[in-house]
Amino acid sequence: xxxxxxxxxASSVERILTVAKQLVQDIEFVPFTYExxxxxxxxIDENHFQVKGWLFSGPIPFWLAKEHLGTEENxxxxxxxxxxxxxxxxxxxxxxxxxxxxxxxxxxxxGISELEDALGELRIPIQGIIVQKYExxxxxxxxxxxxxxxxxxxxxxxxxxxxQSVYTALQEHKVPVCRLTVTTLAIRQAISDIIEKMKGLYFxxxxxxxxxxxxxxxxxxxxxxxxxxxxxxIELKIKEKLLSFCKAxxxxxxxxxxxxxxxxxxxxxxxxxxxxxQDTIEEIGLDLDSHxxxxxxxxxxxxxxxxxxxxAASYVKSTLKQGIVIIKEDGSIIESxxxxxEVEYAYYSNDRALLDKLNEANIGIKTYRKVEAMIRRMxxxxxxxTQLADQLSVTDRNVRRIVASLCKAGLIExxxxxxxxxxxxxxxxYRLV
Numbered sequence: 264x265x266x267x268x269x270x271x272x273a274s275s276v277e278r279i280l281t282v283a284k285q286l287v288q289d290i291e292f293v294p295f296t297y298e299x300x301x302x303x304x305x306x307i308d309e310n311h312f313q314v315k316g317w318l319f320s321g322p323i324p325f326w327l328a329k330e331h332l333g334t335e336e337n338x339x340x341x342x343x344x345x346x347x348x349x350x351x352x353x354x355x356x357x358x359x360x361x362x363x364x365x366x367x368x369x370x371x372x373x374g375i376s377e378l379e380d381a382l383g384e385l386r387i388p389i390q391g392i393i394v395q396k397y398e399x400x401x402x403x404x405x406x407x408x409x410x411x412x413x414x415x416x417x418x419x420x421x422x423x424x425x426x427q428s429v430y431t432a433l434q435e436h437k438v439p440v441c442r443l444t445v446t447t448l449a450i451r452q453a454i455s456d457i458i459e460k461m462k463g464l465y466f467x468x469x470x471x472x473x474x475x476x477x478x479x480x481x482x483x484x485x486x487x488x489x490x491x492x493x494x495x496x497i498e499l500k501i502k503e504k505l506l507s508f509c510k511a512x513x514x515x516x517x518x519x520x521x522x523x524x525x526x527x528x529x530x531x532x533x534x535x536x537x538x539x540x541q542d543t544i545e546e547i548g549l550d551l552d553s554h555x556x557x558x559x560x561x562x563x564x565x566x567x568x569x570x571x572x573x574x575a576a577s578y579v580k581s582t583l584k585q586g587i588v589i590i591k592e593d594g595s596i597i598e599s600x601x602x603x604x605e606v607e608y609a610y611y612s613n614d615r616a617l618l619d620k621l622n623e624a625n626i627g628i629k630t631y632r633k634v635e636a637m638i639r640r641m642x643x644x645x646x647x648x649t650q651l652a653d654q655l656s657v658t659d660r661n662v663r664r665i666v667a668s669l670c671k672a673g674l675i676e677x678x679x680x681x682x683x684x685x686x687x688x689x690x691x692x693y694r695l696v
Contacts, residue, residue: 266291266313267457270306270328271320272298272427275444279320279341282450290458292318300324300400304331315464316457321425321445322371326399334535337464339456341445343370343425345381351423351441359420359439365391367413368423368443369406372398393419407432414438464531470592471565472533473572474514474526476505476544479554479580481522501547508543512536525572530561537600541587554585559600561591596629608636617674624672626665631674634665638695645678647690666693 269279273296283292293314295306303324307317316337319325325340332338348368356364370378375396382392395409406429410422421439424430433440445453478484478501488494502516505524509516512535514528528536544555558576562568571590578596579588587600595609612618612628621631637654638646652662669675676696680689 264289264291265315265461266293267316267318267461268293268295268306268310268314269318269320270295270297270303270324272296274427275320278444279318279450279453282447283318283454286451286454287458297324300327303327307331316461318453318457323399323425326371337457337460339453339460341449341453343377343381343443343445344449346446346448347443348378348381348423350446351443355421355423355439355441361420364421365393365419366421366423367393367395367410367419369395369397369409369429370425371401372396391419403428403432407436410440411436411438468529468531470530471562471568472528472530473560473562473565473568474528474533474540475558475560475572475576476524476526476540477556477558477576477580478522478547478551479556479585481553484522484551484553497551500550504543504547508536508539511539527565533559533561537587541600544587548585556580556585557587559587559589561589563592567592596633598633606633606636606640608632620672620674624668624674626668626672630665631669634669635695643694645692645694647681647692649690 267283267290269276269283269292271279276294276296280292280294283290293310295310297303297306300323304327307328317328317339319328319338319340321343322340325335325338328338329335352364352366355366356362368378375394378394382394393413395406397406403426406424406426410419410424410429410433413419414422421441422433423441423443424433425443427442430440430442484497485494488497498518501524502518505516505526508514509526509528512526512528512532514526514532517525517527519525526533540557544557548555556576556579558572558574558579560568560570560572560575562571571592571594575588575590575596578590579586586598589597589600591597593609595607597605597607599605608629609632612632617631618628621628633655634651637651641650641654643650648662648666649659651666652659655662666675670677670693674696675693677691677693679692681692
């Protein structure tokens, strides 16, 4: 039975655990409580081997865990929604017999947008609601003084806080205070989210991943070696680096000869090891003064993963010359993997009208999808051919030809010219249709 760790203050964990046990029977929910935020990293480290997913009581423990692990792929937290804010305001209004309340509210930066959205949806005046955002780490005494001063001055009728420590301190000062806690609905949504994430991770881990690592111009490496023994020494150094990577991703290394290697592992392990394989191939490339290409194929079987890996490696060699390309099980391509210019697109389409237009323009679906993906990734409302050429790493001439053909096909349109203080013809501006 898979386990999910519930992390938060004792009172919050108890509430979440009660809802979870009523909602789900085939998952074991394990409570982990803490009093200080610095305990969270230790909880994660000591229990991550037995726990498949983590559910946090709020944004603060979630953020700290995410920073510690460097990922959020198996982490979720209970979001504060409008219901929680409204509940606190109604309770305070009832207890003080006031319709229009003036209140101070604190919120972590990670959850401030949700709070502001909730307040914005209220159809009552909210000028008297003063929000204080805090970042992690925060000074508890500063937050207590923020609420206390406003109340003592008569600026507010009470306080709403997200923190148990602030709640307790304000109670001691006799300040009317409400603790902002998540509702049962928010807990149910978080439980649903973590179950979906765990299913996704299981699907990833059950898929096969194959990496083909190929050293370009290996014949030149052989020539530089000079003799058989020196070549063996070079190959041993390459294998040593690749074996270190294999160990990290629980993979299996197979040497194919002539500078080509294959590494089998699960999809999840390979995807999590992208940064490491990037560093590894850069080291090998520098040692050999040669380009190293990596084609990664993902699939439900070894056969389909191998087909995709071969396609990916061939694509790198024919277009990019070096770097990492992934072809996923659905046929989509991810270029420049692990870099800021990473872009994903599909090289197929079932849209007959689109294919007819591209056929008329003599442009392949892969080229169009790549152009489309790049424009969307850069969030361009409009662009010039020079901008597009820079991102695609191709010549202006090629891009002008592609854009002109797509304009004729009605898939891109020219919307004007770029104003410029330089002499010469101004650049035309385009946008996707």
